[in-house]
Amino acid sequence: AQSVTQPDIHITVSEGASLELRCNYSYGATPYLFWYVQSPGQGLQLLLKYFSGDTLVQGIKGFEAEFKRSQSSFNLRKPSVHWSDAAEYFCAALGGSARQLTFGSGTQLTVLP
């Protein structure tokens, strides 16, 4: 079955530190991949997407993600985290015959001052 896995339920980093959030997918072929962020009480905002081509994609708010086919991964990174980045992050995939997004379970990010 098609699935998206985010192994880390909760990550805590200090402000200014680097960040990497993990995402793995299980699909027959490479799906389209997305990262969304959800701030408390808010909807989901699209950070970045990968459809094809360059495996390092840049997004909004200084985020980037790297697609690695060999590892079936699409990890999200940020070189220096700001307190306003505290939120829940969702990896999602769109592939196969499905027209809808399949979401991972989310990673809650806490940023320490």
Next chain:
Amino acid sequence: DSGVTQTPKHLITATGQRVTLRCSPRSGDLSVYWYQQSLDQGLQFLIQYYNGEERAKGNILERFSAQQFPDLHSELNLSSLELGDSALYFCASSVEAGRAYEQYFGPGTRLTVT
């Protein structure tokens, strides 16, 4: 602001009741999706409409139904509500140009069933 609007923002109702959630997609988007976010199930796809027609169905209960109107807004109808239906319901929209498209989410409607 994604351009997708949802009303109401909050809804509190009793078990057994029926409610309607409304969504207006971004200007130009023809496809509307409904998702349910709950603590135990996470984010789950419910149903998709494209230009007024049902396109795909996910984990949507028979008590739930949706439709998309000629002006492209969509409504999600939830009936015979149970405590377990308490969740955040999101609407998303996309242009749907082939498969290479992204979905933009509204702020959600928080439903509380008491």
